[in-house]
Amino acid sequence: MWPWEHVLFAYVFYSLYVHARYRHSPWDRPVASLAFASVLPDVIDKPLAWQFALFETGWGVAHSVFVAVPVSALVYAIARRRGHAEIGVAFGVGYLLHLVGDVVPASLSRNALYLHPVLWPFGNPTTRHSHGSFVDGVRTHLVEYAAQLLALDVTPVVALQLGSVVLGVGLWLYDGRPGLGLIIDPICRTIESLRSR
Numbered sequence: 001m002w003p004w005e006h007v008l009f010a011y012v013f014y015s016l017y018v019h020a021r022y023r024h025s026p027w028d029r030p031v032a033s034l035a036f037a038s039v040l041p042d043v044i045d046k047p048l049a050w051q052f053a054l055f056e057t058g059w060g061v062a063h064s065v066f067v068a069v070p071v072s073a074l075v076y077a078i079a080r081r082r083g084h085a086e087i088g089v090a091f092g093v094g095y096l097l098h099l100v101g102d103v104v105p106a107s108l109s110r111n112a113l114y115l116h117p118v119l120w121p122f123g124n125p126t127t128r129h130s131h132g133s134f135v136d137g138v139r140t141h142l143v144e145y146a147a148q149l150l151a152l153d154v155t156p157v158v159a160l161q162l163g164s165v166v167l168g169v170g171l172w173l174y175d176g177r178p179g180l181g182l183i184i185d186p187i188c189r190t191i192e193s194l195r196s197r
Helices: 003-022 028-051 065-081 085-110 134-150 156-174 180-195
Strands: none
Touching: 003 028, 003 085, 003 156, 028 065, 028 085, 028 180, 065 085, 085 156
16 A cells, blocks of 8 residues: 555544544544554665665565564553543554554455564565565556556555545545644745745
């Protein structure tokens, strides 16, 4: 999954959880925590694998369930102690659903359950690619993805990715675009302060 797909995939589940449990839309700060956590494994592992060759694939230490579960529990404990348990929950949902978002497409493309991406250091991912660099790796995957979309080759993996985007954006808009204000408001304040000088 691409970063935006990971965020929206996690957002679908988180939004449904918040609506079912609390009967309101998700709040800004938990959504920011969710978004951050849902891309964190790739932000760590992809450069370490593609740029620095520390892992054979883009699935390394940050994708490991043996790391994700304790990190999520620790973040939740710290957030709860500070009176922001909802931020810790959102972080855990984002982080753990990133792993699910990697296992499901890998399994669909192999027609069998494929857990190796989340079992580091015990897993043995078999999708080693020579990317050359982080930028080359992103370019290679983006070109392959665009070619698949342009060819209208809608595999179950592509359907999952596109479905996550459509459903995620729809829910996010319905929920009032939570998290966007955390980005837009500081920009607007900065622009206003620059104009007033």
